[in-house]
Amino acid sequence: MAGMDLHTALLFCATVFPLICTPGPDMLFVASQSLGGGAAAGLRATAGVCAGYLLHSLLAALGLAALVAASPLLFQALRWIGVAYLAWLAFKLLRAALRPGALELRPAGARADALRRGFLTAALNPKGMMIYLAILPQFMRADAPAAPQAIALSAVFVAGCGLVYAALSLLLGRGARGGAGDQPKLGGRRRRWIDGVAGGLIAAAAGKLALS
Secondary structure, eight states: OTTOOHHHHHHHHHHHHHHHHSOOHHHHHHHHHHHHHHHHHHHHHHHHHHHHHHHHHHHHHHTHHHHHHHOHHHHHHHHHHHHHHHHHHHHHHHHHHTSOSOEEOOHHHHHHHHHHHHHHHHHTOHHHHHHHHHTGGGGOOTTSOHHHHHHHHHHHHHHHHHHHHHHHHHHHTTTSTTSSSSOOEEOHHHHHHHHHHHHHHHHHHHHHHHHO
């Protein structure tokens, strides 16, 4: 990998893997999507989250992440926008959980929705940006160009997120909404339970981001 040797890559993996596996807004969002729409929805949310982290890596390579970190006002604004977005998603799901009746599934719309929401969840999470600012520089050589090293390390981090969240999606997606793929409706009681759990997970993600 350009700008990074194997030893550095392995050491970086060992450092960030526990962070990836620690429940945070991204993981909680993927879990909620997997429970609500099955493994396929979780995988689409995972792809969206990874795309959001790719945006963070681009900002880091361009030096814009350091600008955000240097401005407490800008950083806090970004954080609270993320909190508000997650709280809005949680409110919609919890409100739906209180409504009786079955739900007719619309797989086509759900695909784009999970992907877009996953992207926004990661892109509006400033903690992701702080990983690039606090951890990546520790594994970069001063005698080599910074941008290729940042991109290489970012690729390792995004790949790790993709693997962990994809495994979580497959694990939680068994038997969840959309898991059967051919059932057009979801029973009212089960639908309300799934919406309630998913809404609670996203509410927890919003709280975690607000208190971080």
